[in-house]
Amino acid sequence: MEPLAEKALCAVEKGELTILPERFEKIYNHWLSNIKDWCISRQLWWGHRIPVWYIVGKDCEEEYIVAKSAEEALIKARDKYGKDVEIYQDPDVLDTWFSSALWPFSTLGWPDVSAEDFKKFYPTTMLETGHDILFFWVARMVMMGIEFTGTVPFSYVYLHGLIRDSQGRKMSKTLGNVIDPLDTIKEFGTDALRFTLALGTAGQDLNLSTERLTANKAFTNKLWNAGKFVLQNLPNQDNFSGWQTIQAYKFETEETLLSLPLPECWVVSKLHMLIDRATESYNKFFFGDVGRETYDFFWSDFADWYIEASKARLYHSGNDSVALGAQAVLLYVFENILKLLHPFMPFVTEELWQALPNRKEALIISTWPQTSLPRNNNLVKRFENLQALTRAIRNARAEYSVEPAKRISASIVANEEVVQYISEEKEVLALLSRLDLDNIHFTDSPPGDAKQSVHLVASEGLEAYLPLADMVDISAEVERLSKRLSKMQTEYEGLKARLNSPKFVEKAPEDIVRGVREKAAEAEEKINLTKNRLDFLKSTVLVSQ
Template identity: 80%
Template sequence: MSKTLGNVVDPIDTIQEFGTDALRFTLALGTAGQDLNLSTERLSSNKAFTNKLWNAGKFVLQNLPNQDDASAWETVLAYKFDREESLVQLPLPECWVVSKLHLLIDMATASYDKFFFGDIGRETYDFFWGDFADWYIEASKARLYSSKGDSVASVAQAVLLYVFENILKLLHPFMPFVTEELWQALPQRKEALMVSPWPQTSLPRHANSIKKFENLQALIRAVRNARAEYSVDPGKRISASIVASEEVIQYVSKEKEVLALLSRLDVHNVRFTNIPPGDAEQSVHLVSGEGLEAYLPLTDMIDISAEVERLSKRLSKMQTEYDGLRARLSSPKEMKRDVAKQNHVNC
């Protein structure tokens, strides 16, 4: 920015348009010692990040037990994540997101000691949006809204609360206002976020669970891509046969509801086997992850009558174009022009 060029940005105007936290976060993401291109695109992106954080907070708050339900809160708060033996007892998505959080806390703490603020901001941004919001929150709905009752929902509630409150702690130096507001809205907060203890480091993480969930993610992405490629209606639930080794089936089948929810599969028609299904030749075959395959029946992927109608219209259009071109090439005028061109070439 230069006063001579007249391109100075007034921070007060920027705050009014994008918010204080978005401006602070944008400035903090810059690399120390280098010029920062303070573009409106970056500010808009970080304003959207602030809104995403707020909406995630609303989701967490709406899905926690009522504050006067002492029994439910006792169950939620009984979950501890600071011991290896308690971590491995968690279901796969919960173990994955908690392990990733513990890795992030160690990285952020080390980076703060070295004043690498931009690295902390970017890593926390990616974890919150890419892992927590896009994946874990969506996966948690399979437990929160399960017909199996509160015993299934409690583990998701405990992990949502634990991960979200630690995200707020990591982001607080960058975005003090929105994080403090969300922190105060969480139940049983006795002190301000500003004076709360920093997250504990060197907490347990389970590398094998991270690898397993990434394998499940690859399968979900493959099914989503196939649905998009075949233009399957977003609301339509389809069948699937998942082919894998017994070891892989053992952990993937436990997350059948999560797989069905995130891939839009019919949970009652998801089968796990170690050999291809009998209708494999009439299915879309997907290979994803490590030792995971999926077969999606074409009858679910394609509306046969609609596809026949579409292809018939396309064939009719192409036939009309072909007949028109053939008629033009067969006309006496076109034939004389071709003879004239040939004679010119021969000369």
């Protein structure tokens, strides 16, 4: 085995073969540097029968025939021992790993090296397999490939981890923790299962849990619903002028990008950044990174922000050209998301792709998104300011329990430059923050009712004032918080009484005492927050009087 192993070691050393992750090269080198001779015969019912025939009446160690078939063996034996010779085949079979080691070329017509399949597919680019059979299978394929064809069978070996149960245990019938993929597909879908497994890091074991599968089933549903939204908001097929306008957008040019309104420029810029990162990660075989980044962009940027912002164009703008611009962006971004996700989730992405208008070819054979497309970092930061403002207003609404349907007024305070680009997206801000569109005021200084308003700092140089009277009935809120404060103080005093009792502290288990201390600290923090809220509300009442 040593001569075979030496060639396989040289293949990695010379860079003809790359093992991913790189840390597994040490294991590969250790096995081959300390290789022992290999007994390739096995006493099993199934397998490739060893192609060796023995001569009846002769010493098996000295007299034998190697042939491709029994007929060829008999011809060889008669040539050597006469026409009356009797032969019998070795009853053993080849070790499974020996047969598997021949797989890369034996399936392609070898030893006929002129076979079309052999010429086209050997050697191949990548082998993907589990790290636990790096020596048993991978190293042996490399040795056999070099020995019988003169070249390594593949250029890269990508090693995935083992799939374990939710507790990190290896699946076994004894433990009863085997997850049947067919049952999993029925419950969660093929795409959700594929996506869950593909998010694993190369070489690291993955704990497969129901929670992961459920989350990625929800992701698949979110993708489907986003597709429905896009389809329902595109022009009808017979609207030729509308489709001409949409198809005239050339998002690969900087001129088109800079002509877009702020939300559209932001999402297209973010998409172009994602395409570059995803393509680079694919080239480096960082498949999990591609999945996670595309997931985050689709859910956090496209679905949560741009789809919601686009509704201001589609339903409230009253301007067909503005609506068509939003439709063009929705279609462009969504179809590129489908391309990025297709290797992970081929079924749902292909179904959605085929449903989009004017599809001339299947997604699986469509071109990969172009890289190095234009983006504008300055405009991305501007939209992030708008996002920060929206989040601040949403948080204030939640803090004061403002009814979701209630529209409130707001004063936005910033310098002239910020006011200009935020005010241009007044409709988007009103839609996303549930503001009264007719009562959003932009200014460079605090409003006259600032002391009776909730003051928000969204980012440096961008603030908002929300009139408290718009959000709550101040007198009712004071009454409600006073009752709540009284109840919290009673609970806090009970916790402190337990902690002040030497018997409790000395005799109760340590984890129980620690839990009570944590509850007391949490209660004290809530009391302080409630007191501050009450003080603010009472001062507002006094000012208004």
